Amino acid sequence: MIVALLGYMGSGKSTVGKQLAETLDYEFHDLDSLIEKKEQKSISKIFEERGEIYFRKLESEVLVETLNSKREIVLALGGGTPCYASNMQKLQNGNTISIYLKLSITELVNRLSNEQWQRPLIREIPIKELPEFIGKHLFERGFFYNQADKILEVDGKSVAEQVTAIKSLL
Template structure:
């Protein structure tokens, strides 16, 4: 498979690593969240507020279904909740090698401190919400992924080198 699909919790580095990995490989880069925002001409926060999470999750599923068979030599970064919907993990595996970018709760809390763009963390006690999401999502990410790559305390170059080595993709 010539595509690489990055999954993981918000703040784990999917977009940053994805952009740099794509540049190193000479691949295209697509972020499902940005793709949906561009397609709808609205922010994810606005979509959540007006139509709700279920509607947004359906948009994610239709987006990745639309990529199957049309995407080649692309690094795809997907929203943290996308693999949670039944059937989406299998769709992602059809798209390419699925890599779970893994980070600890502590790292994610530091990376997301002050981030007001995440609808699922808005409101009271974002640390508790983060903990609950982390607990429910980690096992799903593990099952969905072909491999895991730890991002804690590592440079982007080190993470990218590991991905290239383990996937066997040639720059």
């Protein structure tokens, strides 16, 4: 089985995913890292050199390869992955359970404002404009995120509490 974690950047997909994989004795993979390994380039370099359309096509290909691997994996998706190339339908393959780690705008702003410099998408956005930017993105992506098999509200929950909650959903 594959457990695919989805949600907005900063929602904890990789942090929770690593801990969940360890607890379940599954492999952990981050989709962006798999893409970088395949291309031998950073995501930002891929965007810079080849553009978003190329990246989204590649992202979908790597997702399908991973979903077809028949291994026990916890997979952290990129924040935009569910929104492109019918990727949500690809997750509905009978071998995968998708879980949306849902955070409030306030909590996302708190998390992302501390690591804004690491996030190219929000690096140049003034802190005071971050809630509106995130809110707009969540509105646009919500249609896709809410198609997940399970939705887990994670505001105020520790990583350990989230892992326990996810295990109860499996």
